[in-house]
Amino acid sequence: MKTISSLLDKEWYERYKSISKLNIRSSIYDVTNQCNLRCKGCFFFSSGENNVSEETDLAEWKRFVDKEEERGINLAILIGGEPTLCLDRVEAFYRRLPTFCATNGIIKVPRDRFPHMMVGISLWGDEADERLLRGKDTFSISRKSYEGDPHAYYLYTMTPKQIGKSQRIIRKIRDAGLKVHMQLLSNDEGVDGFSWKKAELEDIRSEMDELLDTYPDTVISSKYYHKIITSGTMGDRRFGWLQCPSVSEPLDRRDPPVRRLIGFIRWAADLKTIYRCCTSQTRDCATCKDGAAHMSWVMVNKRAHMDSPEHLKEWIEVYEMFAKLYQFIPW
Ligand code: SF4
DSSP states (O other): OOOHHHHSOHHHHHHHHHHHTOOOOEEEEEOOSOOSOOOTTOHHHHTTTTOSOOOOOHHHHHHHHHHHHHTTOOEEEEESSOGGGOHHHHHHHHTTSOEEEEEOSSSOOOTTTSTTOEEEEEEESSHHHHHHHHSSOHHHHHHHHHTTOTTEEEEEEEOGGGTTTHHHHHHHHHHTTOEEEEEEOOOTTOOTTOSOOHHHHHHHHHHHHHHHHHOTTTBOOOHHHHHHHHHOEETTEEOSTTTOSOBOGGGOOOSSOOOOOTTOOEEOTTSSOEESBSSOSSOOGGGOOOHHHHHHHHHTOOGGGTTSHHHHHHHHHHHHHHHHHTTSSOO
8 A cells, every 4th residue: 555655745635734733624504594586596495495494593503603613513504595695603613613705796895803714705707797697797796805815715616607707707706806716606506508408518618627727826726626526526436415525414324334424514504404515405416516526526535535645635635625715724
Protein backbone atom coordinates (compact mmCIF):
# COMPACT_ATOMS: atom_id res chain seq x y z
CA MET A 1 0.00 0.00 0.00
CA LYS A 2 1.39 3.40 -0.95
CA THR A 3 1.58 5.93 1.86
CA ILE A 4 0.78 9.63 1.63
CA SER A 5 4.36 10.65 2.41
CA SER A 6 5.81 8.34 -0.24
CA LEU A 7 3.53 9.86 -2.88
CA LEU A 8 4.14 13.54 -2.16
CA ASP A 9 7.11 15.85 -2.22
CA LYS A 10 7.75 18.17 0.75
CA GLU A 11 5.58 21.03 -0.48
CA TRP A 12 2.54 18.88 -1.25
CA TYR A 13 2.98 16.92 1.96
CA GLU A 14 2.81 20.17 3.93
CA ARG A 15 -0.33 21.12 2.03
CA TYR A 16 -1.79 17.71 2.84
CA LYS A 17 -0.95 18.11 6.54
CA SER A 18 -2.70 21.48 6.80
CA ILE A 19 -5.98 20.10 5.51
CA SER A 20 -5.82 16.73 7.23
CA LYS A 21 -5.97 18.37 10.65
CA LEU A 22 -9.15 20.31 9.88
CA ASN A 23 -11.64 17.54 10.71
CA ILE A 24 -14.59 19.45 9.18
CA ARG A 25 -18.01 18.37 10.50
CA SER A 26 -20.71 20.28 8.68
CA SER A 27 -24.48 20.35 8.75
CA ILE A 28 -27.04 22.43 6.88
CA TYR A 29 -29.86 24.50 8.35
CA ASP A 30 -32.93 26.06 6.79
CA VAL A 31 -33.11 29.34 8.66
CA THR A 32 -36.58 30.22 7.38
CA ASN A 33 -39.20 29.06 4.90
CA GLN A 34 -39.61 32.58 3.52
CA CYS A 35 -37.81 34.07 0.56
CA ASN A 36 -37.81 37.46 -1.14
CA LEU A 37 -37.36 35.79 -4.54
CA ARG A 38 -38.88 32.70 -6.10
CA CYS A 39 -36.36 31.33 -8.54
CA LYS A 40 -37.41 28.76 -11.10
CA GLY A 41 -35.41 25.69 -10.23
CA CYS A 42 -34.99 26.45 -6.54
CA PHE A 43 -35.06 22.96 -5.01
CA PHE A 44 -36.33 24.30 -1.68
CA PHE A 45 -39.70 25.30 -3.09
CA SER A 46 -39.91 22.79 -5.94
CA SER A 47 -39.67 19.89 -3.50
CA GLY A 48 -42.00 21.44 -0.91
CA GLU A 49 -39.38 21.84 1.78
CA ASN A 50 -41.04 25.09 2.81
CA ASN A 51 -44.10 23.12 3.99
CA VAL A 52 -43.03 22.67 7.60
CA SER A 53 -43.78 24.98 10.49
CA GLU A 54 -41.08 27.46 11.41
CA GLU A 55 -39.60 27.81 14.91
CA THR A 56 -40.02 31.44 15.87
CA ASP A 57 -38.70 31.42 19.44
CA LEU A 58 -35.12 32.71 19.35
CA ALA A 59 -34.29 30.98 22.64
CA GLU A 60 -35.15 27.65 20.96
CA TRP A 61 -32.74 28.43 18.12
CA LYS A 62 -29.98 29.19 20.62
CA ARG A 63 -30.62 25.94 22.52
CA PHE A 64 -30.68 24.05 19.24
CA VAL A 65 -27.33 25.45 18.08
CA ASP A 66 -25.78 24.62 21.46
CA LYS A 67 -26.89 21.02 20.96
CA GLU A 68 -25.44 20.98 17.45
CA GLU A 69 -22.14 22.14 18.87
CA GLU A 70 -22.28 19.35 21.46
CA ARG A 71 -22.92 16.92 18.58
CA GLY A 72 -19.51 17.93 17.20
CA ILE A 73 -20.59 20.20 14.37
CA ASN A 74 -17.92 22.78 13.52
CA LEU A 75 -19.41 24.25 10.34
CA ALA A 76 -22.98 25.55 10.13
CA ILE A 77 -24.14 26.11 6.58
CA LEU A 78 -27.20 28.35 6.58
CA ILE A 79 -29.60 28.19 3.68
CA GLY A 80 -33.36 28.43 3.47
CA GLY A 81 -35.48 30.25 2.34
CA GLU A 82 -33.47 33.42 2.52
CA PRO A 83 -31.45 33.55 5.79
CA THR A 84 -31.00 37.34 5.74
CA LEU A 85 -34.74 37.71 6.41
CA CYS A 86 -34.07 36.34 9.93
CA LEU A 87 -30.79 37.83 11.08
CA ASP A 88 -31.44 37.06 14.78
CA ARG A 89 -31.44 33.36 13.93
CA VAL A 90 -28.32 33.79 11.83
CA GLU A 91 -26.70 35.47 14.81
CA ALA A 92 -27.65 32.53 17.07
CA PHE A 93 -25.39 30.39 14.86
CA TYR A 94 -22.68 32.97 14.28
CA ARG A 95 -22.08 33.53 18.01
CA ARG A 96 -21.65 29.80 18.62
CA LEU A 97 -20.18 28.13 15.52
CA PRO A 98 -18.12 28.83 12.40
CA THR A 99 -20.94 29.90 10.12
CA PHE A 100 -21.45 30.21 6.39
CA CYS A 101 -24.51 32.03 5.10
CA ALA A 102 -25.89 31.45 1.61
CA THR A 103 -27.91 34.39 0.31
CA ASN A 104 -29.43 35.71 -2.88
CA GLY A 105 -27.67 39.00 -2.07
CA ILE A 106 -30.69 41.31 -2.13
CA ILE A 107 -30.35 42.17 1.57
CA LYS A 108 -26.82 42.99 2.64
CA VAL A 109 -25.49 41.16 5.69
CA PRO A 110 -24.56 43.98 8.12
CA ARG A 111 -20.84 43.72 8.70
CA ASP A 112 -20.91 45.52 12.04
CA ARG A 113 -22.97 42.62 13.36
CA PHE A 114 -21.33 39.77 11.38
CA PRO A 115 -17.78 40.98 10.72
CA HIS A 116 -16.21 37.65 9.69
CA MET A 117 -19.13 35.52 8.54
CA MET A 118 -18.48 33.97 5.14
CA VAL A 119 -21.27 34.89 2.78
CA GLY A 120 -21.94 32.95 -0.42
CA ILE A 121 -23.99 34.98 -2.87
CA SER A 122 -25.97 32.96 -5.37
CA LEU A 123 -25.76 33.97 -9.00
CA TRP A 124 -27.68 32.16 -11.70
CA GLY A 125 -26.18 32.76 -15.09
CA ASP A 126 -25.95 36.32 -16.36
CA GLU A 127 -28.35 39.26 -16.07
CA ALA A 128 -30.67 37.82 -18.73
CA ASP A 129 -30.72 34.32 -17.18
CA GLU A 130 -31.37 35.85 -13.79
CA ARG A 131 -34.30 37.89 -15.04
CA LEU A 132 -35.75 34.76 -16.61
CA LEU A 133 -35.08 32.32 -13.76
CA ARG A 134 -35.26 34.64 -10.75
CA GLY A 135 -37.43 37.49 -11.96
CA LYS A 136 -34.69 39.97 -11.09
CA ASP A 137 -31.09 40.86 -11.90
CA THR A 138 -29.77 40.28 -8.38
CA PHE A 139 -26.15 40.46 -9.56
CA SER A 140 -26.26 44.23 -10.02
CA ILE A 141 -27.62 44.69 -6.50
CA SER A 142 -25.26 42.31 -4.68
CA ARG A 143 -22.16 43.50 -6.54
CA LYS A 144 -22.60 47.01 -5.17
CA SER A 145 -23.37 45.81 -1.65
CA TYR A 146 -20.43 43.45 -1.30
CA GLU A 147 -17.75 45.22 -3.35
CA GLY A 148 -14.29 44.46 -1.87
CA ASP A 149 -15.70 42.32 0.95
CA PRO A 150 -12.99 39.79 1.96
CA HIS A 151 -15.54 37.38 3.44
CA ALA A 152 -17.92 37.11 0.50
CA TYR A 153 -17.88 35.22 -2.77
CA TYR A 154 -20.21 34.45 -5.62
CA LEU A 155 -21.56 30.99 -6.07
CA TYR A 156 -22.01 31.12 -9.82
CA THR A 157 -24.47 28.48 -10.97
CA MET A 158 -23.58 27.81 -14.59
CA THR A 159 -26.43 27.14 -16.97
CA PRO A 160 -26.16 25.79 -20.53
CA LYS A 161 -26.84 29.35 -21.68
CA GLN A 162 -23.61 30.56 -20.06
CA ILE A 163 -21.39 28.68 -22.48
CA GLY A 164 -19.20 31.29 -24.16
CA LYS A 165 -20.53 34.10 -21.96
CA SER A 166 -19.00 33.58 -18.55
CA GLN A 167 -15.78 35.62 -19.05
CA ARG A 168 -17.70 38.87 -18.83
CA ILE A 169 -19.31 37.85 -15.53
CA ILE A 170 -16.03 36.72 -14.01
CA ARG A 171 -14.40 40.02 -15.03
CA LYS A 172 -17.19 41.96 -13.33
CA ILE A 173 -16.70 39.90 -10.18
CA ARG A 174 -12.92 40.44 -10.31
CA ASP A 175 -13.42 44.17 -10.83
CA ALA A 176 -15.67 44.26 -7.77
CA GLY A 177 -12.81 42.72 -5.75
CA LEU A 178 -14.69 39.51 -5.04
CA LYS A 179 -14.08 35.78 -5.53
CA VAL A 180 -16.19 33.24 -7.33
CA HIS A 181 -16.83 29.52 -7.20
CA MET A 182 -18.75 27.69 -9.92
CA GLN A 183 -21.29 24.89 -9.91
CA LEU A 184 -23.90 23.61 -12.36
CA LEU A 185 -27.67 24.14 -12.45
CA SER A 186 -29.66 20.95 -11.81
CA ASN A 187 -32.85 22.36 -13.42
CA ASP A 188 -35.23 20.62 -11.01
CA GLU A 189 -38.25 22.36 -12.49
CA GLY A 190 -37.41 21.48 -16.08
CA VAL A 191 -37.25 25.06 -17.38
CA ASP A 192 -36.97 24.93 -21.18
CA GLY A 193 -33.43 25.17 -22.50
CA PHE A 194 -31.75 24.78 -19.11
CA SER A 195 -31.14 21.00 -19.05
CA TRP A 196 -27.63 19.83 -19.85
CA LYS A 197 -26.71 17.89 -22.95
CA LYS A 198 -23.48 15.86 -22.99
CA ALA A 199 -21.70 18.16 -25.45
CA GLU A 200 -22.69 21.21 -23.39
CA LEU A 201 -21.17 19.67 -20.29
CA GLU A 202 -17.93 19.13 -22.18
CA ASP A 203 -17.98 22.73 -23.39
CA ILE A 204 -18.65 24.18 -19.97
CA ARG A 205 -15.84 22.05 -18.53
CA SER A 206 -13.31 23.59 -20.97
CA GLU A 207 -14.74 27.02 -20.25
CA MET A 208 -14.39 26.57 -16.49
CA ASP A 209 -10.80 25.35 -16.95
CA GLU A 210 -10.03 28.42 -19.04
CA LEU A 211 -11.58 30.74 -16.44
CA LEU A 212 -9.40 29.21 -13.74
CA ASP A 213 -6.28 29.68 -15.88
CA THR A 214 -7.17 33.25 -16.80
CA TYR A 215 -8.41 34.47 -13.41
CA PRO A 216 -6.50 32.37 -10.82
CA ASP A 217 -6.88 35.08 -8.15
CA THR A 218 -10.62 35.37 -8.61
CA VAL A 219 -11.82 31.84 -9.34
CA ILE A 220 -11.75 29.38 -6.42
CA SER A 221 -11.84 26.04 -8.15
CA SER A 222 -9.84 23.08 -9.49
CA LYS A 223 -9.75 21.34 -12.84
CA TYR A 224 -10.34 17.98 -11.25
CA TYR A 225 -13.55 19.35 -9.69
CA HIS A 226 -14.61 20.55 -13.15
CA LYS A 227 -14.02 17.07 -14.52
CA ILE A 228 -15.98 15.39 -11.71
CA ILE A 229 -18.96 17.74 -11.78
CA THR A 230 -19.36 17.74 -15.56
CA SER A 231 -18.83 14.00 -16.05
CA GLY A 232 -20.55 12.80 -12.85
CA THR A 233 -17.87 10.13 -12.65
CA MET A 234 -14.85 9.50 -10.47
CA GLY A 235 -12.76 6.68 -11.92
CA ASP A 236 -15.24 3.88 -12.62
CA ARG A 237 -17.86 5.23 -10.18
CA ARG A 238 -20.92 7.22 -11.18
CA PHE A 239 -22.32 9.88 -8.83
CA GLY A 240 -25.83 9.30 -7.47
CA TRP A 241 -27.74 8.01 -4.44
CA LEU A 242 -25.49 4.99 -3.95
CA GLN A 243 -22.38 7.19 -3.85
CA CYS A 244 -23.62 10.46 -2.37
CA PRO A 245 -21.84 11.45 0.88
CA SER A 246 -24.23 14.31 1.77
CA VAL A 247 -27.17 12.27 3.03
CA SER A 248 -28.54 13.06 6.51
CA GLU A 249 -27.01 10.50 8.84
CA PRO A 250 -30.16 9.46 10.78
CA LEU A 251 -31.95 8.71 7.47
CA ASP A 252 -29.06 6.91 5.82
CA ARG A 253 -29.96 3.23 5.62
CA ARG A 254 -27.86 2.35 2.60
CA ASP A 255 -26.50 -1.15 2.81
CA PRO A 256 -23.61 -1.66 2.48
CA PRO A 257 -22.80 1.72 4.08
CA VAL A 258 -21.39 4.42 1.86
CA ARG A 259 -18.43 6.70 2.51
CA ARG A 260 -20.12 9.78 3.87
CA LEU A 261 -19.90 13.04 5.78
CA ILE A 262 -19.78 12.09 9.46
CA GLY A 263 -22.65 13.53 11.50
CA PHE A 264 -24.12 15.42 8.56
CA ILE A 265 -27.78 16.46 8.94
CA ARG A 266 -29.89 18.85 6.94
CA TRP A 267 -32.40 20.41 9.35
CA ALA A 268 -35.68 22.12 8.45
CA ALA A 269 -36.72 25.46 9.96
CA ASP A 270 -38.95 23.74 12.56
CA LEU A 271 -35.67 22.40 14.03
CA LYS A 272 -37.22 18.93 14.13
CA THR A 273 -37.64 17.73 10.57
CA ILE A 274 -34.63 16.16 8.90
CA TYR A 275 -34.45 16.23 5.13
CA ARG A 276 -32.91 13.51 3.01
CA CYS A 277 -29.81 15.33 1.87
CA CYS A 278 -28.09 18.65 1.29
CA THR A 279 -30.39 19.45 -1.65
CA SER A 280 -33.85 18.49 -2.80
CA GLN A 281 -36.25 15.98 -1.29
CA THR A 282 -37.51 14.99 -4.72
CA ARG A 283 -34.55 15.40 -7.05
CA ASP A 284 -33.53 12.38 -9.08
CA CYS A 285 -29.98 11.75 -7.85
CA ALA A 286 -28.90 10.83 -11.37
CA THR A 287 -29.52 14.45 -12.40
CA CYS A 288 -28.02 16.06 -9.29
CA LYS A 289 -25.25 18.51 -10.14
CA ASP A 290 -24.81 19.98 -6.69
CA GLY A 291 -21.28 21.32 -6.36
CA ALA A 292 -20.79 20.72 -2.63
CA ALA A 293 -22.10 17.15 -2.86
CA HIS A 294 -19.61 16.40 -5.64
CA MET A 295 -16.75 18.05 -3.73
CA SER A 296 -17.64 16.05 -0.63
CA TRP A 297 -17.76 12.90 -2.75
CA VAL A 298 -14.13 13.44 -3.67
CA MET A 299 -13.14 14.43 -0.14
CA VAL A 300 -14.49 11.30 1.58
CA ASN A 301 -12.75 9.07 -0.96
CA LYS A 302 -9.09 9.81 -0.27
CA ARG A 303 -8.00 6.18 -0.65
CA ALA A 304 -9.33 6.02 -4.19
CA HIS A 305 -6.82 8.78 -5.02
CA MET A 306 -3.77 7.10 -3.58
CA ASP A 307 -2.82 5.27 -6.76
CA SER A 308 -0.51 8.04 -8.03
CA PRO A 309 0.99 11.38 -6.89
CA GLU A 310 -1.02 13.26 -9.57
CA HIS A 311 -4.30 11.78 -8.42
CA LEU A 312 -3.58 12.47 -4.76
CA LYS A 313 -2.69 16.09 -5.60
CA GLU A 314 -6.05 16.45 -7.37
CA TRP A 315 -7.72 15.22 -4.19
CA ILE A 316 -5.74 17.74 -2.10
CA GLU A 317 -6.77 20.58 -4.43
CA VAL A 318 -10.46 19.75 -4.06
CA TYR A 319 -10.12 19.54 -0.29
CA GLU A 320 -8.31 22.89 -0.21
CA MET A 321 -10.99 24.45 -2.37
CA PHE A 322 -13.71 23.32 0.03
CA ALA A 323 -11.67 24.55 3.01
CA LYS A 324 -11.18 27.97 1.39
CA LEU A 325 -14.86 28.34 0.58
CA TYR A 326 -15.75 27.83 4.22
CA GLN A 327 -12.85 29.85 5.63
CA PHE A 328 -10.93 26.99 7.21
CA ILE A 329 -7.83 28.11 5.28
CA PRO A 330 -7.15 31.50 3.63
CA TRP A 331 -8.04 32.09 -0.06
S1 SF4 B 1 -30.21 14.74 -4.68
FE1 SF4 B 1 -28.00 15.03 -4.92
S2 SF4 B 1 -27.27 15.66 -2.90
FE2 SF4 B 1 -29.30 14.67 -2.66
S3 SF4 B 1 -28.90 12.47 -2.20
FE3 SF4 B 1 -29.23 12.71 -4.41
S4 SF4 B 1 -27.18 12.96 -5.21
FE4 SF4 B 1 -27.04 13.43 -3.04
